Amino acid sequence: MRTPAAIDLKKGNFAKFKLGDVSAGRVAIGNFRSAHVLDFVTVSYSVPGYFGSPIPLVLLYEATPITAEKLKDEVLFRVPRPDAIRMVDKVEFLDVAGQKMALVVVPPSSRYPVKQGDSVKFSGQTRTANCTNALRRQLLDASTIIVKAEDHTIYTRNEGAVFVLFEKSTTSGQPPFTDMSQLQDAPWANGRFKGDEFHNLVGFHVRYVDDSDEPICHIQLWTAGVNVSAGFHNHIGQSFAVAFGFPPFISLAKEANVGVPEPGRYRLINAKAEATAAVEGGDSTDGASLVVLRSNLTDQTWDLETIPGTNLYTLKSVSFASSDWPVENGQKLIGTRSLAALGVTTNSWNLDPVDRQKFQIRLVDVNLVWSVNKNDDIVLAQIGTSQGQDWIFGEVDDKT
Numbered sequence: 055m056r057t058p059a060a061i062d063l064k065k066g067n068f069a070k071f072k073l074g075d076v077s078a079g080r081v082a083i084g085n086f087r088s089a090h091v092l093d094f095v096t097v098s099y100s101v102p103g104y105f106g107s108p109i110p111l112v113l114l115y116e117a118t119p120i121t122a123e124k125l126k127d128e129v130l131f132r133v134p135r136p137d138a139i140r141m142v143d144k145v146e147f148l149d150v151a152g153q154k155m156a157l158v159v160v161p162p163s164s165r166y167p168v169k170q171g172d173s174v175k176f177s178g179q180t181r182t183a184n185c186t187n188a189l190r191r192q193l194l195d196a197s198t199i200i201v202k203a204e205d206h207t208i209y210t211r212n213e214g215a216v217f218v219l220f221e222k223s224t225t226s227g228q229p230p231f232t233d234m235s236q237l238q239d240a241p242w243a244n245g246r247f248k249g250d251e252f253h254n255l256v257g258f259h260v261r262y263v264d265d266s267d268e269p270i271c272h273i274q275l276w277t278a279g280v281n282v283s284a285g286f287h288n289h290i291g292q293s294f295a296v297a298f299g300f301p302p303f304i305s306l307a308k309e310a311n312v313g314v315p316e317p318g319r320y321r322l323i324n325a326k327a328e329a330t331a332a333v334e335g336g337d338s339t340d341g342a343s344l345v346v347l348r349s350n351l352t353d354q355t356w357d358l359e360t361i362p363g364t365n366l367y368t369l370k371s372v373s374f375a376s377s378d379w380p381v382e383n384g385q386k387l388i389g390t391r392s393l394a395a396l397g398v399t400t401n402s403w404n405l406d407p408v409d410r411q412k413f414q415i416r417l418v419d420v421n422l423v424w425s426v427n428k429n430d431d432i433v434l435a436q437i438g439t440s441q442g443q444d445w446i447f448g449e450v451d452d453k454t
Contacts, residue, residue, distance in 0.1 A: 120145045132263035136214020152380040154223035162214040251279020314405045321448040333389045338372040344387040344432040366402045376401035387432045412444040
């Protein structure tokens with residue numbers, strides 16, 4: 055701890071710091087977790103006639119070697135080298151757009167638990183128990199790798215690891231997010247991006263806390279609207295890597311989708327309900343429900359289009375088929391007039407073949423597919439939880 059000059063222990067000059075929200079009668083400092091780390095604990099108190107603690111409460115407040123400070127308009131995190139610590143250290147620092155971000159330092163030859171859907175961007179080496187027990191290490195070029203950690207654990211090797219952990223969050227609210235800056239107002243914009251739906255959230259630096267002050271990474275969050283491309287950035291000559299990411303940005307290698315319908319106009323027929331998908335009432339207003347209809351007189355057609363550079367699709371009738379954020383099992387699908395409509399961030403779909411005729415329409419990066427509930431609403435449901443999840447793409451010859 056850095057002691058301010060105004061504090062003089064010899065003269066009895068002290069400063070007050072709030073350490074927790076629970077009152078305590080005793081505070082003790084010690085090596086409670088490790089011989090190399092000082093933490094402190096508090097013990098609750100009871101005062102006859104004033105306050106009685108029903109159960110003697112002992113709370114441990116863990117010290118963290120990860121520190122944060124302001125660096126101009128951004129945030130600088132300093133982290134210890136993994137081989138200099140003996141216990142895992144984690145500090146959560148950002149909760150936005152359904153993602154909660156934390157810095158994690160794991161010492162050598164250790165393990166760290168992860169949940170399904172978590173992702174990491176790391177420095178060092180990690181290993182997960184999957185079918186190949188594959189080793190993952192930091193790459194020179196940006197790379198995204200999907201790994202199934204069957205025992206929900208990350209293991210470190212001799213050098214340990216530092217990583218940014220991305221966890222699912224339900225507390226960050228829904229868009230629009232008002233604390234992101236328009237890029238045209240950035241000091242480095244130089245007249246560019248005027249009128250573009252292009253926003254930036256303040257970034258953060260991560261460096262080692264030792265005398266080397268070695269940078270690990272600098273990360274920012276971005277949003278891009280209609281007809282806006284973040285493009286590719288050449289950082290040759292820089293001593294650290296830059297990662298860009300914000301839901302629902304998706305970067306995938308384009309693959310041949312054997313047996314998947316070609317882009318075109320179709321009727322979407324639910325195989326179980328024998329009914330066609332439609333935007334209720336033909337209403338193009340944002341938020342109109344998607345339903346199935348059994349009358350051929352009211353059939354609506356859907357334009358299937360690929361998202362450039364990916365194997366994903368959009369589906370548009372009088373509006374785009376979309377889902378609110380955050381995504382939940384059983385959530386109704388809705389229509390939106392624009393892929394950048396505020397409040398809607400998920401309208402990219404995988405087509406997973408069931409057989410030569412039927413497909414499941416799955417939301418990108420999750421195991422939720424189009425399904426039909428008892429009220430004939432089209433909803434997102436876990437794969438395999440109902441029989442109404444198979445869809446037939448009935449081609450429409452005339453687009454007029």
